Amino acid sequence: MSCAEIYTPQLRxxxxxxxxxxxxxxxxxxxxxxxxxxxxxxxxxxxxxxxLTETTxxxxxxxxxxxxxxxSAHMGGGHLVYELARHEHHHLKCRMCGSEMEVExxxxxxxxxxxESASGYRLTDSHLTFFGICPHCQKGE
Numbered sequence: 001m002s003c004a005e006i007y008t009p010q011l012r013x014x015x016x017x018x019x020x021x022x023x024x025x026x027x028x029x030x031x032x033x034x035x036x037x038x039x040x041x042x043x044x045x046x047x048x049x050x051x052l053t054e055t056t057x058x059x060x061x062x063x064x065x066x067x068x069x070x071x072s073a074h075m076g077g078g079h080l081v082y083e084l085a086r087h088e089h090h091h092l093k094c095r096m097c098g099s100e101m102e103v104e105x106x107x108x109x110x111x112x113x114x115x116e117s118a119s120g121y122r123l124t125d126s127h128l129t130f131f132g133i134c135p136h137c138q139k140g141e
Contacts (some may be wrong), residue, residue, distance in 0.1 A: 003027045024049040035081035073127050094134035
C-alpha cells in the first residue's frame with residue numbers, strides 16, 4: 001500500500017486534501033522508521049519534491065501534528081523531532097551514548113490517570129522522553 005493510499009483518507013476524513021508537500025513529508029517519515037528533525041525531513045523530502053522550502057516543511061509538520069498524523073518529541077538539548085503517530089509510546093534516552101529505547105504507553109497509563117484525577121486536567125499529549133544512563137554505560141562508569 002502506498003503512502004498516498006494510507007494517509008489521504010485520514011486527511012480527507014478531517015476535511016483536508018493531500019498536497020504534494022504533505023505526501024512527500026509523510027513519505028519521508030513513513031520510510032525512515034525513526035525520529036527526524038525538521039531539517040532532516042526537509043533534506044530528504046526536497047529530493048522527492050524540488051522546490052520544497054524549509055519553511056513549508058516546518059508549517060506542514062505542524063499541520064500534520066495538529067491533525068494527528070505525526071507526533072513531535074523533545075529529545076533533549078532543545079531538539080524537536082518528528083515521527084508518524086502510529087502508536088502511543090515514550091522514550092528512554094541515554095545521556096552518555098545517546099541510545100534510545102521505546103517504552104509502551106501502557107506502563108504509564110495509571111500515572112496519566114492519577115495526574116488527571118489530581119489536577120483536573122485532561123491530558124491530550126502523551127509522548128515523553130525520560131533521560132538516564134543505559135545499562136551499557138553504567139558498566140563503564
